[in-house]
Amino acid sequence: MQQIGTGQAQTPAVDQGGSAAIDVAHLVKVYKTTRAVDDISFRIARGSITGLLGGNGAGKTTTIAMIMGLVLPTSGSVEVLGARIPEQRYDVLGRMNFESPYVDMPMRLTVRQNLTIFGRLYAVQHLRERIDQLADDLDLKEFLDRSNGKLSAGQKTRVALAKALINEPDLLLLDEPTASLDPDTADWVRQHLETYRKTHNATILLASHNMLEVERLCDRVIIMKRGKIEDDDSPERIMARYNRDTLEEVFLDVARGRVREGAPEGTP
Numbered sequence: 001m002q003q004i005g006t007g008q009a010q011t012p013a014v015d016q017g018g019s020a021a022i023d024v025a026h027l028v029k030v031y032k033t034t035r036a037v038d039d040i041s042f043r044i045a046r047g048s049i050t051g052l053l054g055g056n057g058a059g060k061t062t063t064i065a066m067i068m069g070l071v072l073p074t075s076g077s078v079e080v081l082g083a084r085i086p087e088q089r090y091d092v093l094g095r096m097n098f099e100s101p102y103v104d105m106p107m108r109l110t111v112r113q114n115l116t117i118f119g120r121l122y123a124v125q126h127l128r129e130r131i132d133q134l135a136d137d138l139d140l141k142e143f144l145d146r147s148n149g150k151l152s153a154g155q156k157t158r159v160a161l162a163k164a165l166i167n168e169p170d171l172l173l174l175d176e177p178t179a180s181l182d183p184d185t186a187d188w189v190r191q192h193l194e195t196y197r198k199t200h201n202a203t204i205l206l207a208s209h210n211m212l213e214v215e216r217l218c219d220r221v222i223i224m225k226r227g228k229i230e231d232d233d234s235p236e237r238i239m240a241r242y243n244r245d246t247l248e249e250v251f252l253d254v255a256r257g258r259v260r261e262g263a264p265e266g267t268p
């Protein structure tokens with residue numbers, strides 16, 4: 001019988017060395033008595049898509065917030081696109097962006113007004129054209145002049161994605177990018193992200209509870225549990241290691257602390 005899960009991550013599957021898009025070392029965040037993030041380390045290669053998985057309260061959002069410089073680590077270090085975070089974050093903020101369906105944009109402003117404000121914050125050149133292009137790409141045209149408060153949850157998610165892409169970021173951090181989307185629109189958004197990654201050689205880190213999404217989209221999966229990294233590898237290798245056909249089954253194994261027999265010999 002073999003203990004599944006590898007404890008702290010070994011050499012990341014996809015990072016081929018060189019300058020990483022994200023380099024996190026011994027990162028810790030303690031909120032009063034909660035160790036939300038407990039000594040995690042990983043490097044994410046440029047141009048890759050990585051999924052951050054874990055149950056509720058595993059530490060995904062806190063990790064992303066520290067990568068963005070919005071939450072200060074208790075200890076450890078974060079580097080993004082070669083800049084130390086938070087000290088040098090202003091050197092790279094213009095090359096990053098973030099999306100979360102749980103962070104609302106001003107409700108009374110129209111979609112176009114919201115995108116204009118964010119575009120100006122990022123000093124986007126030819127902003128009107130950029131907004132038109134995003135409206136085309138993400139199918140926002142019919143509600144571009146409607147206030148954000150009058151959109152459906154799925155429409156808001158698409159607008160949030162347009163906001164995240166407004167500055168054509170090199171690094172995109174996404175928290176549940178397809179939450180509230182119907183399966184067809186969710187699939188279409190995933191294709192859009194994949195195309196964006198290819199055309200811009202962008203790096204994407206996404207927290208998701210949608211295992212199929214992570215399986216389809218990600219080159220690499222980092223599984224967190226109680227603030228620690230439980231596993232870190234390509235989806236295929238993780239599924240093989242747990243002797244499972246889907247990431248959903250792996251997720252349940254990790255969440256329930258199951259031990260399985262038959263994992264391939266020599267796997268960590």
Ligand SMILES: Nc1ncnc2c1ncn2[C@@H]1O[C@H](COP(=O)(O)OP(=O)(O)OP(=O)(O)O)[C@@H](O)[C@H]1O
Binds near residue numbers: 036054055060062063
């Ligand atoms: N501002 C805060 N103050 C105190 N505790 C916090 C704070 N933010 C998060 N936590 C705690 O830190 C832990 C990790 O939370 P976090 O939001 O990072 O998890 P998560 O993996 O993103 O969860 P979910 O999937 O539910 O969004 C949880 O126990 C949470 O209650």
